[in-house]
Amino acid sequence: MELRQLRYVVAVAEEGSFTRAAARVHVAQPAISQQIAQLERELGERLFDRTERKVSLTPAGEAFLPHARAALQSTAAGRDAVTLLRGVLAGRLAVGTVPAPPATLLDQLARFQRHYPQVRLTLRTGDPEKLVEQVIAGNLDTALIGTSGPRLPAGPAGQRLPTTLGAREFGEEPLVVATAPGHPLAANAEVTLADLREEALVTLTPGTGLRAALENACAEAGLAPDIRAETDDLSLLAPLVEHGFGIALMPRSAAWRLGLGLVTLPLRHAALGRALTLVWRRDGVTAQARAFLEMDLE
Known part of the structure; x- marks a missing residue:
């Protein structure tokens, strides 16, 4: 049993594909297939069920992973x-x-790289649940997620963060309203939640910090948001607004980077923002993660 075989097993399990796993580890696909087949012969069990459409773990693979x-x-x-x-x-x-991500995170990562130039940075994006799963699995050292207090924003009720994770508040980023230039609200200096009562909205899918912030704020104001379109990709909000699907609440940093050609308006509602939390696994903090987390405390 070799470390490269273990690395290939993890890559195939996470990618759900030998082709994507090969691209991820920069090895030809036949080599990965050969090494995993060799490991399966050594173990006496198949680790993966292979079909034309997908690759999935067998019970033995689930136990081995x-x-x-x-x-x-x-x-x-x-x-x-x-x-x-x-x-x-x-x-x-x-x-x-x-x-x-907010500029504060990028600034901190830049400072970390200046201190530790031999550490290679890998950045991945995703919704809170997926990022938490990746931290628990050890695929991520730490993650910045959107939360509602100590909870994951999985619908209005939310889910508590697992006790196996350490967590620290990373601040809150204000949300702004993004409209197309010709929209009636575009002439305003600012807007309130009441101004959105009759407006069509585009937003992210449930299970994201942005969606949770929108739903919580509307519930507090007694509004039922008229959501006309939703997406799991934050970068699609600006094109949806631009093409007239509706207006959007967006993190200020995202509006500045993605909303070229849109009008962004401050929202007069102090409680509405994207709450950010930094999480890590308590029992598996790597030396690199520890250095990064300690730098955050400076």
Whole structure:
């Protein structure tokens, strides 16, 4: 059993495809298939069910996967321990983040890279539930997610953050209203939630911090939001607004980066913003993540 075989198993399991796994680890697909087949012969069990449409774990694969991840993480931790003896931090820092991350996170990552130039940064975006799953699985060292207090925004009620995660508030980013230039609200200096009562809205799908913030604010104001279109991709909100599907509440940083050609208006509602929380796994903090988290406290 070789570490590369474990790495290939994890990649195929997470990508759900031998082709995507091969691209991820920069190895030819036949080589991955050959190595996994060799590992399956050694174990005496098939790890994957292979069909033309998808690749899925067998029960044996489900049982094997967490141990493969643990072995890879332990190996990486050992490598980190040796490099720290030399006073040099290297390796990789994998950070998950909400789409269109705030400038504060990017500034902190830039500062981290200046301090530790030999650490390679990997950034991934996703919705809160997926990012939390990736942190728990050890695929991400830490993640910046949108939350409603100590809860994940999975619908109005939400879900509590797992106790296996450490968490720290990362601040709140104001939301702004984005409209097409010819929209009647575009001439206003600012808008209130009451101004949105009769407006068609475009927003993100349930399970995102932005959707939770919108629903919570409208509930407090006694409004029923008229959601005409929803998407799981924050970058699509601006084109939807531009093409007349409706107006959108967007994080200020996203509006500045994605909303070229749109009119952005401040929202006069102090409680409405994108609450951000930094999470990490309590029992598996890598040397790179620890350095990043300690820098956040400076």
